Amino acid sequence: MRLSLVAMKKRPASSASRPVALAERIERAPVLDRPVRALSDAVVRALPPGTRTDALHGVPFGQPAHPALVRMPLGCWTSAVLLDLFRGSERASGTLVAAGLAAALPSAATGLADWSALHRHQQRVGLVHAISQAGATTLFGASLLARATGRSGNGKVLSAGGLALATVGAYLGGHLALRLGAGASHAEPIDHLAGLGWHDLCPLSELPDGELTRRQLGYLSLLTLRSGDTVYVLSDHCAHLGGPLHQGRVVTVRDATCVTCPWHGSTFRVGDGAVMHGPATARQPAFESQVTESGWVQVRPRGKAKREAAA
Ligand code: FES
Incomplete structure (x- = not known):
């Protein structure tokens, strides 16, 4: 038995x-x-x-x-x-x-x-x-x-x-x-990790002009690209397979400033994360930014408030 x-x-x-x-x-x-x-x-x-x-x-x-x-x-x-x-x-x-x-x-x-x-x-x-x-x-x-x-x-x-x-x-x-996650968007969890509202990221003076840098916001790794007083912010983990975008290159595609992933060359528009070239097919999560009077860069997930209001 x-x-x-x-x-x-x-x-x-x-x-x-x-x-x-x-x-x-x-x-x-x-x-x-x-x-x-x-x-x-x-x-x-x-x-x-x-x-x-x-x-x-x-x-x-x-x-x-x-x-x-x-x-x-x-x-x-x-x-x-x-x-x-x-x-x-x-x-x-x-x-x-x-x-x-x-x-x-x-x-x-x-x-x-x-x-x-x-x-x-x-x-x-x-x-x-x-x-x-x-x-x-x-x-x-x-x-x-x-x-x-x-x-x-x-x-x-x-x-x-x-x-x-x-x-x-x-x-x-x-x-x-x-x-093994081939073909799936590796950007999907970002929306769930990013809280609503504005969050302090870092002083503007810490960001070198025209260079890709990485900053941490809680659990999120963010890619920043400063152009004067404007700061473009995307999730740092590439939507294709999670490559580190801050190690990529700044390029211009169809008159738009973009970042190219160092792993397989996916290219995203820094303004809104739109895919300009694959292999990624999913938009890279983008963040809005603003600079406070005291010179701090603040960020919030682009469009998240609207998405949650519509749900
Ligand atoms: S991980 Fe970025 S293009 Fe493959």
């Missing part, structure tokens, strides 16, 4: 943790570093900073494009396999397989662009995710060929194999996004 209780306790824990343990082993697998480096270099060469790369990251949409696009191939292929299983129309299954293949290309392009601007352990998981999805795409391509040449039985088996591999890839994609 005692033995069986021990066995009952152990079984669910080990089976539940197996996929995560595997994903975590991939994170720590330096054997993947050589292909990661080679592919990453190739992607960076093929996608220099600019409007096209920003579009692949999803900058014009305000969030990464990849998660929205991957639904198309996965949805089509899952539907095709279900039609195969329940004796649906062969023509419909073939059409769904072909539609999924057509949608796989933009999904892969957006995924590669995002992947090229990740940390190494994230890139290792991303590489295995990409290999799984490339394998699934190959199997669905072979399935389409088999169906087109009258070997529909083979086509169905190949589709089922492709869906199984795509599911493994999707699990790793979920691990990458939800456990």
Whole structure:
């Protein structure tokens, strides 16, 4: 009785943790570093900073494009396999397989662009995710060929194999996004840490003109850029992956003063945190500032009072 209780306790824990343990082993697998480096270099060469790369990251949409696009191939292929299983129309299954293949290309392009601007352990998981999805795409391509040449039985088996591999890839994609924070906005907690109203930051005289500096406000690290009596203030942790913006560069983009993150080059307008270049897609939290008569810089979260009043 005692033995069986021990066995009952152990079984669910080990089976539940197996996929995560595997994903975590991939994170720590330096054997993947050589292909990661080679592919990453190739992607960076093929996608220099600019409007096209920003579009692949999803900058014009305000969030990464990849998660929205991957639904198309996965949805089509899952539907095709279900039609195969329940004796649906062969023509419909073939059409769904072909539609999924057509949608796989933009999904892969957006995924590669995002992947090229990740940390190494994230890139290792991303590489295995990409290999799984490339394998699934190959199997669905072979399935389409088999169906087109009258070997529909083979086509169905190949589709089922492709869906199984795509599911493994999707699990790793979920691990990458939800456990390792790739693609999520790292700026989201800032609004909850910043209190309403004006807060003393530091004397204006402490801030060198035209230089990026970091100041602490409670739990918040803030980036400041002084221009005469005006002080621009943003959260210092980059919305992309938390890079230290105060170690970045001041640049001018479309006549606006901006800061470029030192880690992957995201560029934010200092006046309001708007994204001028990716890979970040979420606005950098910005603060309003004022200088008191005694020469102290005070800050408050930009727009927070309005947001709370509207909630
Ligand atoms: S952390 Fe990646 S661009 Fe800032």
